[in-house]
Structure formats: structure tokens, C-alpha cells
Amino acid sequence: MLLIQSLGGDRLKKILEVQNLHVSFSTYGGEVKAVRGVTFDLFEGETLAIVGESGCGKSVTANSIMQLIPKPAGKISEGNIIFKDIDITNANEKQMRNIRGVDISMIFQDPMTALNPTLSIGHQLMEGLKQHQNISNKKAKEKAIEMLNLVGIPNPEERLEQYPHQLSGGMRQRIVIAIALICEPDLLIADEPTTALDVTIQAQILELFGKIQKETNVAIILITHDFGVVANIADRIAVMYAGKIIESGMKEEIFYHPKHPYTLGLLHSIPRLDQKDDELIPIDGTPPDLFSPPVGCPFTARCPHAIVACEKMYPLRHESSLSHYVDCWLYDERVKNMKQTN
Amino acid sequence: MIKYIIKRFLMMLLTLWIITTLTFILMMSIPGSPFNDVSDKTSNEAVQANLESHFNLDKPMIVQYYYYLESIVTLDFGPSIKKPNDTVNDLLGRGFPISFELGIISIIVAIISGIILGVFAALKHNGIIDYLAMSIAVLGISIPNFVLATFLIQQLAVNLELLPVATWKSPSHMILPTIALATGPMAIIARLTRSSMLEVLTQDYIKMARAKGLAPYKIIIKHALKNALMPVVTILGTLLAGILTGTFVIEKIFAIPGMGQYFVESISQRDYPVIMGTTVFYSAFLIIMLFLVDIAYGVLDPRIKLHKEKGD
Structure with a gap:
């Protein structure tokens, strides 16, 4: 990210770059396009949270980096994964064995079975x-x-x-x-590390992540569906929906200035203790079928602000700051002008 | 641990007592006696009475039961009724080493080949090796060992003259009986290992082992196989019993001078001391094997505790 580079100068090294990653699984029912063009990068000592609901492709993204997706059913059909300037997208098992555990480590969801x-x-x-x-x-x-x-x-x-x-x-x-x-390792991928734990234990484990990062300067990718977890330890947040990152930004930007209607919906559905009579607002509907994902914005069917364009074409990226972008037509200048004229 | 072993030992004695008592009741409830063989025309009533008193068969049932228990406790079963030149202990001493050799070789072959077959089938799930291994397994389970034995003799010994037809003299004599006896248990172990491996391979800890960058053989042997073997150990007890009874048939077909022949003959001939001796011996052997299986459980899976520790 440009912003981080400008803030941190030359000291920060980019350790991971995921470019336009596509992952699909062949099943009896057809090809499931689980990840459809995910791009992000990660600097040393940074924590990136990938947030999204079940089945949005966040775990698949994480497993693809480690090449732990079940083969031959699952495959990286497009895109590159570059770890410390080396492209590991097509690394074979033997090469991956020297990366797994040494350079990139992974923490799984359920410690009872891991x-x-x-x-x-x-x-x-x-x-x-x-x-x-x-x-x-x-x-x-x-x-x-x-x-x-x-x-x-x-x-x-x-x-x-x-x-x-x-x-x-x-x-x-x-x-x-x-x-x-x-x-x-230089990179730690934590796939829902606190989901299976008691709330009090969750807090302890999150605290531990902070402490470890301070001591070892390890970069962390945190996969979660829990914004509470994110608020605690993330530097940056990427919100995933139906195999795509639909919004990404610094933690403050996402929490205080969420852009995408989906992100807004997620934030509204967090229970809060500091506000009385604040009803939880669920997001109606279900995510689209990934056997044949929609051509337009995948959130259209559930979006309260959807316009005709949403269904026809995937939104162009709108960058509201150096670190914050959103894939949504509502922020397109032309749409804004149209609304004003109406 | 020692406390557990002592406890188990007492339980084993109790089991043995129940088995021997049941055998005694069954033995006595079979009509006929060792001496009323119709073909034996020399025997008249006086001779029979003499013989019966010699072997204490004329005494009341409870006294006979007492003598019976005494012979078990002292491990001296006396002479065989039908083979007067041999004591029961002579027969066991001669037959057991051969039966044991056949049984132990077969079970080892069955375990090793079954596990290897099962593991490869699981690793190449739905591949050619899997289908091949499972075809062998299905054949192994469905073909009775006496059919397999005669088939092997016919093909390998008679037609191709590769191996000796029968008896138990050199290692080459051992091959056919071992295959005949081991195929069934091997097939069961292979199927069980395969299904249990397939289940274990989807577990999180296998993924975690892969995420550590471990070598594949370490993942398979240390992480997967150790867990997958639990069900195999469970049925090992039953398989041992199967091998034991299988030896009777196989020994008969291959004319192997093991214990099996004495056991089967003794029953049809009402040779009471031999029935007693072989039953006690076989049961004791099986009980000890089952005990060893239980010990193996604890070694494989630390969650299974054989004894209660303090504070548990």
C-alpha cells in the first residue's frame, strides 16, 4: 500500500503480494469459483484482516497461499502469489515444504482437532x-x-x-x-483462530497475537467473520464477498467511513453494548451461487441501494484515499451526477 | 500399572475357570464314552468297567469335576485315553510349537501386508491401486481358507510344481499354508486400515502437519497411521481367534502335525483328557493375546488409560 510505504519509508518490506487470484473447485455439480480475482499485499509486521461471511472465499484464499487446498479438485486457475519477491504460485510440493512452517505458518480454527x-x-x-x-x-x-x-x-x-x-x-x-x-516465520496466517474459543479466552489469545507481533515482527493475515476480533488487532481490513474483495482500507477507515453497502450491513449487525434499544439489522438474502456467479456486483440482490448498472457490470474501483478503495457503483462520479440531476 | 496387571490376571483366571467349567459340562453332556466304539469288538463289559474306573469315569460327576480342576491347576492332564503311549502334555509339547509357528507367521504376514495394502489404497483413493487392493480384499474375505488352500495346492504345487504340496519341514513348506491362513485376516485388516486412513487423512491435524512442512512419510506414518491403527487393534483379538480356528482346517489340509488335529480328533473320540488339555491351552493362549491387545491400545493412544491415576 502506497500510504504505508509513504508513512514507513524504506524500512517496511513487502513480503506478500497476491495478484488477481482465482481459485476454483471442480465438483460433481460443476465448477465452484470460490475466489474470483483477489488482489492484496502485505508488509512485514503488519496485520491484515480478511473479513467476510461463511463461504465468501476467505479461507480458500488463505489455504491457496500455503497451497493447502485439496488437490486435484481445487486449483489456482489464474493469478500470482509472490512471497518475498519469489513467485510461489506454481511451486511444487517439495518447494512448498521448505516454505511451509519455515517462512509461512498457519493457525487453524479449532485447537481441539488441530x-x-x-x-x-x-x-x-x-x-x-x-x-x-x-x-x-x-x-x-x-x-x-x-x-x-x-x-x-x-x-x-x-x-x-x-x-x-x-x-x-x-x-x-x-x-x-x-x-x-x-x-x-515471516508470515502467519490465522484462519479464524478464536472462533472455537470462549469469549474470555478469545480476548487472551488476541492479546497474545499483539504481544507476539511486537516481539517477532511477524506479518499476520487474520481470517475472520468477527468484526470484534478485527477491531482488536488489525491494521488493515479487506472485506470479502462472493470470492472478491469488495472494500479494503485501514481499520479506522473501514470502521468510521465504511463505503460498501455490504460493509455497512456487516457493521450494523454487530451487537453493541454502548447503545440502548439499538436493534440488530440483519442483511436480508443469501450470497450468490458460486457455480455461476453474477456478472455484475454479487451483492446486487441483497443491496438496498442497487441500481440497474449494478446487475449489468462489475463496478469500477473507487479509491477514496491512498489506502481505501471500494468496488461499488454508488461512488462513481457518473452515478452521483445522475442522482443529483434526478 | 502393576496393580492393573494383577487385576487383569485375576480376571483372566476367572474367565479361564468359566471356560473350563463350561467345557466340562458340555463334554459330559455329549452322549457316549471313549470306550463304546462299536468297531472295537474286543471290549466287553468287564473290560469297559475296568477302563472306566482307571480313568475315574465311574465316579460321581462332582468328583470327576474335582479331578478335572486338579489336573488343570497342576497342569498335568495325564495320559491320553486313545493314545496310551502319550500324555496330553506330550501331545501339546509336540503340536503347539508347529501350530504357534504357523499362526504367528500368518498373523504377522496378515498385519503387515494388510496395513500396507490399506495405506496405499487410501493414499491412492479412487485410483487403480485402490481398486486393485480392494478387489484383493473382497476376494480375500469371500473365499474360505480351505477353498483357497486347495486352489493353491492345485495350481502352485501340483500344476506348476513351484512349492511342496504339504507337510511342515522347510520354509518353502510354510509358504502355501501361510498364504491360505493369512489372506482372510489380511483382507479384513486392509479394508479397515483403508477406511480408517481415509477418515484420518481429512482431519485437521493432518492439514496442520502439512502446514508444518513435514515430509510426506512422516505425516503418513507418525500422524495418520498411528491414529488409523486403533480400529485395527480392536479387531486384532477377533482375528487371532479366527487364525486359531483356521489353523485346525489348514493343518488338516496340509497335513501339518500341529495341535489342531489332536483337538478335533479328541472331541470325536471323547478323549476327555485331550479335550481338557487343548481347550485350557487354547483359551489361556487367546486370553493372554487379548490382554496384549489391550496393552497395545494404551501404547497407541494416550487417551486410553488402563489404570486410574491419582487425582483422576
């Missing part, structure tokens, strides 16, 4: 380290204990011998985070 029940915590922590680094058992153990300390787990030495079922959900998610960070 850890192998039959292997000890210590084994699961150290195996990635041993795979990628020529390291002695003693050193690996020291590193594992260091990581457990970092993520705030008491008595780390005892924990190494324990198994996942002996730990609580919050503890397990801390372990998962420790596993993801043990090889000191």
Missing part, C-alpha cells in the same frame, strides 16, 4: 523444527520451552510430556500458535 491426539505436545512442537533445521534434541527442547514461555504456558517442561487431551481449549490454541511460530 493437534494430533496420539502425539505428545513436545513431539508436535519440535518435529517442525527438526524437519527444517539441523538441530540437536537438546537445542530443540530448549527452543520448544522458549516458545511455550512466549505463548504464556506455565510449567513448559511438564507440558512437553503431556498430550493434547490433558489441556484446555485455550491452552491448546496457545500450543498451536507456538507450533506455528517455532521456526520464526
Whole structure:
């Protein structure tokens, strides 16, 4: 992002660039176009939140970066993923193995199922380290204990011998985070890391993300459907709908000056404690069928402000600041002029 | 752990006592005696009475039961009625090592080949290897071992003359009986491993292992197989029993001088001491195997605790 570059000068390095990414899955019913031209970039030490409802393609985007989408059903049909100036879109399994866990790590939604029940915590922590680094058992153990300390787990030495079922959900998610960070990656992709946790534990885990980022300067892509989570830790937000990023901007811009009717709808549907009698307003309708996505704006059918153009053609991008853009006809100069003349 | 083993051991003794008592009741409720063989024309009533008193068969049932338990406890089953030159222990000592060899080789072959077949079938899900492996498995399950045995003898031993027809002398003699006995259990293990692998491979922890950048063989062996083997271990007990009974048939077909022949003959001939000895021996063997299977559970899955720890 230009703005960040101008603010941070040369110190900030761009570590990830996703250009016009298209991902589709072949199923018995036909081809599902899950991601349809997603473009974003990420700088070191930054947190980008990708927000959207279920099935909008946010997890697929994340998994595509790691090339963990189920093959051969799923494939990247178009676009590029550039990690630290190297195009990894077509990297083979062997090349990806040297990136996964080392340069890019991933945290999964449910810590109850992400850890192998039959292997000890210590084994699961150290195996990635041993795979990628020529390291002695003693050193690996020291590193594992260091990581457990970092993520705030008491008595780390005892924990190494324990198994996942002996730990609580919050503890397990801390372990998962420790596993993801043990090889000191540059990019951490967190796919709904707090969805499966209690609210109080959620807050602790989010706090932990902040602390880790401060200490390791890791860039984070946070996949979530929860604006509350976003408000806590994101720097930038990308709102996804039906396989496209429809609005993107700095956190403040999205929260205080949302442009897209969908973003507005999402913000209205957050419960608030500070306002009395504030009814939650749901967004009517359902997302479009991605077997045959609409040619125009995919939100047209649910949008209270839709005009004829919305259905006919995908909106041209409107940039309201260096860091904030929206794909919506309502902000097009011609539409604005038309409205005034009417 | 020691407490658990002692507890299990006592339970095993109890099980053994129930089995032996049931065997005794069944044995006694079969009409006839070892000495009323119609073809045996030399025997008259006086001789029969003498023989019966010699083997304590004229005593009241409860006294016979007492002698029976005594022989089990002392592990001395006395001489065979039909083979007067051999004690039951002689027969077991001669037959068991051979039966054990056949059984253990078969179960090892079945486990290893079944798991390999199942894992490859799961990894190449819906591919040619999968269909091939599952075709073998379906054949293995549906063809009875005695049919397979005779087919193998006919083709490999008689027609192609590759392997010896029967008996148990050298490693090449072992191949056909082992295949005949191991195919069924192998097929069951292969199918089970496949379905259980397919399920495990979709689990989050496998995706997480991939996200760590682990080598594929580590993901398959350490992460997937260890979890996928649980159902296989569960049916291992049943399979062992199947192999055990399978040996009777296979030994008969291949003229292998194992325990099976004595066991089957003893029942048709009412050779009470041999029935006792073989039953006790087989049951004890099976019970111990099941115990080992339970131990294997705990080793594979840390969530299964064999004993209660303090504070649990």
C-alpha cells in the first residue's frame, strides 16, 4: 500500500503480494469459483484482516497461499502469489515444504482437532523444527520451552510430556500458535483462530497475537467473520464477498467511513453494548451461487441501494484515499451526477 | 500399572475357570464314552468297567469335576485315553510349537501386508491401486481358507510344481499354508486400515502437519497411521481367534502335525483328557493375546488409560 510505504519509508518490506487470484473447485455439480480475482499485499509486521461471511472465499484464499487446498479438485486457475519477491504460485510440493512452517505458518480454527491426539505436545512442537533445521534434541527442547514461555504456558517442561487431551481449549490454541511460530516465520496466517474459543479466552489469545507481533515482527493475515476480533488487532481490513474483495482500507477507515453497502450491513449487525434499544439489522438474502456467479456486483440482490448498472457490470474501483478503495457503483462520479440531476 | 496387571490376571483366571467349567459340562453332556466304539469288538463289559474306573469315569460327576480342576491347576492332564503311549502334555509339547509357528507367521504376514495394502489404497483413493487392493480384499474375505488352500495346492504345487504340496519341514513348506491362513485376516485388516486412513487423512491435524512442512512419510506414518491403527487393534483379538480356528482346517489340509488335529480328533473320540488339555491351552493362549491387545491400545493412544491415576 502506497500510504504505508509513504508513512514507513524504506524500512517496511513487502513480503506478500497476491495478484488477481482465482481459485476454483471442480465438483460433481460443476465448477465452484470460490475466489474470483483477489488482489492484496502485505508488509512485514503488519496485520491484515480478511473479513467476510461463511463461504465468501476467505479461507480458500488463505489455504491457496500455503497451497493447502485439496488437490486435484481445487486449483489456482489464474493469478500470482509472490512471497518475498519469489513467485510461489506454481511451486511444487517439495518447494512448498521448505516454505511451509519455515517462512509461512498457519493457525487453524479449532485447537481441539488441530493437534494430533496420539502425539505428545513436545513431539508436535519440535518435529517442525527438526524437519527444517539441523538441530540437536537438546537445542530443540530448549527452543520448544522458549516458545511455550512466549505463548504464556506455565510449567513448559511438564507440558512437553503431556498430550493434547490433558489441556484446555485455550491452552491448546496457545500450543498451536507456538507450533506455528517455532521456526520464526515471516508470515502467519490465522484462519479464524478464536472462533472455537470462549469469549474470555478469545480476548487472551488476541492479546497474545499483539504481544507476539511486537516481539517477532511477524506479518499476520487474520481470517475472520468477527468484526470484534478485527477491531482488536488489525491494521488493515479487506472485506470479502462472493470470492472478491469488495472494500479494503485501514481499520479506522473501514470502521468510521465504511463505503460498501455490504460493509455497512456487516457493521450494523454487530451487537453493541454502548447503545440502548439499538436493534440488530440483519442483511436480508443469501450470497450468490458460486457455480455461476453474477456478472455484475454479487451483492446486487441483497443491496438496498442497487441500481440497474449494478446487475449489468462489475463496478469500477473507487479509491477514496491512498489506502481505501471500494468496488461499488454508488461512488462513481457518473452515478452521483445522475442522482443529483434526478 | 502393576496393580492393573494383577487385576487383569485375576480376571483372566476367572474367565479361564468359566471356560473350563463350561467345557466340562458340555463334554459330559455329549452322549457316549471313549470306550463304546462299536468297531472295537474286543471290549466287553468287564473290560469297559475296568477302563472306566482307571480313568475315574465311574465316579460321581462332582468328583470327576474335582479331578478335572486338579489336573488343570497342576497342569498335568495325564495320559491320553486313545493314545496310551502319550500324555496330553506330550501331545501339546509336540503340536503347539508347529501350530504357534504357523499362526504367528500368518498373523504377522496378515498385519503387515494388510496395513500396507490399506495405506496405499487410501493414499491412492479412487485410483487403480485402490481398486486393485480392494478387489484383493473382497476376494480375500469371500473365499474360505480351505477353498483357497486347495486352489493353491492345485495350481502352485501340483500344476506348476513351484512349492511342496504339504507337510511342515522347510520354509518353502510354510509358504502355501501361510498364504491360505493369512489372506482372510489380511483382507479384513486392509479394508479397515483403508477406511480408517481415509477418515484420518481429512482431519485437521493432518492439514496442520502439512502446514508444518513435514515430509510426506512422516505425516503418513507418525500422524495418520498411528491414529488409523486403533480400529485395527480392536479387531486384532477377533482375528487371532479366527487364525486359531483356521489353523485346525489348514493343518488338516496340509497335513501339518500341529495341535489342531489332536483337538478335533479328541472331541470325536471323547478323549476327555485331550479335550481338557487343548481347550485350557487354547483359551489361556487367546486370553493372554487379548490382554496384549489391550496393552497395545494404551501404547497407541494416550487417551486410553488402563489404570486410574491419582487425582483422576
